[in-house]
Amino acid sequence: MTSKESILAAIQANKPDLLPLPEQPEFPYDSNLTEQYRQSLSLNGGEAREAKSLKEVTNHLQEHFRNSQMIVSLSEKVAGNFDVNMADDPHELEHAEVAILEGEWGVAENAAIWLPEEKLHHRALPFIAQHLIVLLKKDRLLGNMHEVYARINVEGSGYGVFIAGPSKTADIEQSLVIGAHGPRSMTVFLLD
Amino acid sequence: MKAAPTHAAAAEEFLKDSERSHWHDETLWHVRSKRDVSAQKIPEWEQLRTLASQIKDHVLSNLDNLLLQFEKKAQANGIEVLWAKDAEEHNEHVLRILEENQVRQLVKSKSILTEECGLNHFLEDKGYDVVDTDLGERIIQFNKQVPSHIVMPAIHLKKKEIGDIFHKHLGTEAGADDPKYLTEAARQHLRQKFIQAHAAITGVNFGIAETGGFVVCTNEGNADMGTHLADIHIACMGIEKLIPRAADLGVYLRLLARSATGQSITNYTSHFHRPRKGKKMYLILVDNGRTKQLGREDFRNSLKCIRCGACMNTCPIYRRSSGFSYNSTVPGPIGSILSPGMDLNKHSTLPFASTLCGSCSDVCPVKINIHEQLYKWRQVITKEGPPQTSKRWAMRFGGQVMSKPRLFDLMGKMARKSLSISPRGFVYNSFNAWGKHRELPEVPKETFKDWYRKNRNDDK
Ligand code: SF4
Numbered sequence: 001m002t003s004k005e006s007i008l009a010a011i012q013a014n015k016p017d018l019l020p021l022p023e024q025p026e027f028p029y030d031s032n033l034t035e036q037y038r039q040s041l042s043l044n045g046g047e048a049r050e051a052k053s054l055k056e057v058t059n060h061l062q063e064h065f066r067n068s069q070m071i072v073s074l075s076e077k078v079a080g081n082f083d084v085n086m087a088d089d090p091h092e093l094e095h096a097e098v099a100i101l102e103g104e105w106g107v108a109e110n111a112a113i114w115l116p117e118e119k120l121h122h123r124a125l126p127f128i129a130q131h132l133i134v135l136l137k138k139d140r141l142l143g144n145m146h147e148v149y150a151r152i153n154v155e156g157s158g159y160g161v162f163i164a165g166p167s168k169t170a171d172i173e174q175s176l177v178i179g180a181h182g183p184r185s186m187t188v189f190l191l192d
Numbered sequence: 193m194k195a196a197p198t199h200a201a202a203a204e205e206f207l208k209d210s211e212r213s214h215w216h217d218e219t220l221w222h223v224r225s226k227r228d229v230s231a232q233k234i235p236e237w238e239q240l241r242t243l244a245s246q247i248k249d250h251v252l253s254n255l256d257n258l259l260l261q262f263e264k265k266a267q268a269n270g271i272e273v274l275w276a277k278d279a280e281e282h283n284e285h286v287l288r289i290l291e292e293n294q295v296r297q298l299v300k301s302k303s304i305l306t307e308e309c310g311l312n313h314f315l316e317d318k319g320y321d322v323v324d325t326d327l328g329e330r331i332i333q334f335n336k337q338v339p340s341h342i343v344m345p346a347i348h349l350k351k352k353e354i355g356d357i358f359h360k361h362l363g364t365e366a367g368a369d370d371p372k373y374l375t376e377a378a379r380q381h382l383r384q385k386f387i388q389a390h391a392a393i394t395g396v397n398f399g400i401a402e403t404g405g406f407v408v409c410t411n412e413g414n415a416d417m418g419t420h421l422a423d424i425h426i427a428c429m430g431i432e433k434l435i436p437r438a439a440d441l442g443v444y445l446r447l448l449a450r451s452a453t454g455q456s457i458t459n460y461t462s463h464f465h466r467p468r469k470g471k472k473m474y475l476i477l478v479d480n481g482r483t484k485q486l487g488r489e490d491f492r493n494s495l496k497c498i499r500c501g502a503c504m505n506t507c508p509i510y511r512r513s514s515g516f517s518y519n520s521t522v523p524g525p526i527g528s529i530l531s532p533g534m535d536l537n538k539h540s541t542l543p544f545a546s547t548l549c550g551s552c553s554d555v556c557p558v559k560i561n562i563h564e565q566l567y568k569w570r571q572v573i574t575k576e577g578p579p580q581t582s583k584r585w586a587m588r589f590g591g592q593v594m595s596k597p598r599l600f601d602l603m604g605k606m607a608r609k610s611l612s613i614s615p616r617g618f619v620y621n622s623f624n625a626w627g628k629h630r631e632l633p634e635v636p637k638e639t640f641k642d643w644y645r646k647n648r649n650d651d652k
Contacts, residue, residue: 016252090421171326182412
């Protein structure tokens with residue numbers, strides 16, 4: 001008997017009678033989504049800003065990353081200074097200072113933004129960059145996780161990730177430190 | 193197999209350093225309080241717990257079919273699926289994959305399953321340098337320890353000690369203990385390891401049967417840094433980690449991080465379905481005692497565990513005795529019902545490391561009846577297990593007293609008298625397991641019975 005067969009046989013011998021799978025719940029979410037999103041991201045160590053126009057994003061870049069050598073933008077709305085198509089291998093992104101991405105959905109309850117592989121070019125990009133900027137249209141905000149899973153198709157992408165804040169750790173005496181391995185900051189611009 | 197030191201004896205060690213044990217207790221209680229605040233923000237919290245438990249009920253009752261569905265879908269996605277009936281076979285699979293792909297450098301993110309299987313030691317014996325990349329795990333790896341908590345692996349260490357460890361291994365300044373500074377040093381060190389690694393090993397939080405993919409949750413982003421840079425991804429998954437549908441993640445992700453640390457979600461929740469172009473992804477499905485536990489009706493529910501750690505943070509015994517005292521990969525209340533199932537002789541004292549207060553069951557996001565199972569293990573062990581120490585004696589004696597009302601009254605009178613005049617050393621001695629590190633309540637002047645009689649008479 002292969003291991004697979006013996007494991008399956010043991011399960012068949014030991015499992016209880018079939019119990020029903022409950023229906024997926026719907027839990028309506030009524031809050032001001034933009035305000036709730038802002039609060040949730042702040043609790044996770046990031047910052048959300050409502051932006052009337054893209055000018056605010058470029059101003060932000062000017063202010064904080066004027067001298068950055070490697071700004072990788074995957075948004076047509078905001079220019080970076082490094083063409084991601086030049087990087088065949090994710091290792092070439094090692095010195096990326098800023099990654100600018102467009103989120104597909106945002107979740108107000110926990111600040112998670114759904115980023116399927118197609119929005120990343122390299123899966124490593126939002127992790128290897130020192131700072132992360134995400135653009136999200138306000139009408140892409142949802143209340144909770146049930147709502148977002150009802151709209152996305154996780155197997156449609158080889159990889160997809162919810163990012164809800166910068167890389168963080170509290171492994172030393174439970175003191176929160178932002179910037180464990182990945183981004184040292186996450187800024188989300190909520191666009192009209 | 194040789195019995196491990198009893199839980200009480202191991203806890204004694206930890207309690208010697210009273211400053212540390214006090215800090216440990218308070219810190220974990222603080223995490224528990226954060227969990228409460230976070231849970232209270234969700235009006236449907238209790239409904240979510242019920243759903244999470246029912247979904248797992250279905251999974252356990254249909255595990256064979258769901259595993260087959262999962263395997264088929266995963267294979268269609270281009271993931272190579274392997275089965276391992278025990279730890280040894282799991283480790284052999286990993287070794288073979290590394291050899292076949294001529295991997296020399298590998299990084300690993302947190303996986304309690306690989307701890308359970310002893311993978312690190314196994315690979316190190318074969319000459320591999322296994323780099324744990326979760327900060328807490330890297331700390332204890334340097335310190336040649338195992339995790340003392342499933343979510344906060346280095347919670348038993350103080351920053352001063354971590355500073356010393358980093359000074360020795362990473363060349364940080366002697367005496368430096370600022371968490372920010374130390375984390376930055378680890379970041380620089382581990383970044384090099386990520387860049388160089390050929391293979392990345394991760395655990396799995398949830399396997400999705402209907403889509404053949406799996407989900408990994410981290411706050412540091414270390415699982416992603418590893419897997420997206422390396423050519424080979426090996427994911428190790430206990431067979432009970434399966435859920436039927438992707439949408440079920442909505443239920444579990446709302447519960448998991450809130451229960452663990454009070455966060456609304458981990459900052460990274462990664463869904464893997466296919467390897468990167470030209471790269472390889474392996475998934476190892478591990479039994480290692482799980483199908484046996486499935487057959488134990490009284491203990492089956494323990495397989496619902498999503499490893500949030502809430503039962504540890506709330507447990508008055510865990511908080512005061514630390515994870516090491518349990519001497520098992522998963523410590524705390526849930527470890528005390530899982531481990532006896534793996535090796536009853538070795539872990540026979542664990543079900544007694546509890547006050548049966550039920551706090552663990554109250555916080556468990558998948559509603560495992562932990563304290564009831566602890567009680568059931570006690571019954572099993574008292575019947576067939578090894579005799580255990582003074583506590584059992586005290587219980588037998590207590591049982592006799594309780595069953596004889598006259599004797600009970602007399603003993604009560606004696607105790608009230610003698611406790612109030614006894615020197616502390618007499619009460620808190622080494623023969624009284626209950627007196628250690630506990631203050632007895634003040635002795636009432638009269639019994640409840642006396643009080644009741646008097647007050648009832650007054651009423652008349
Ligand atoms: S038993 Fe429940 S509370 Fe304890 S770690 Fe598992 S899921 Fe969390």
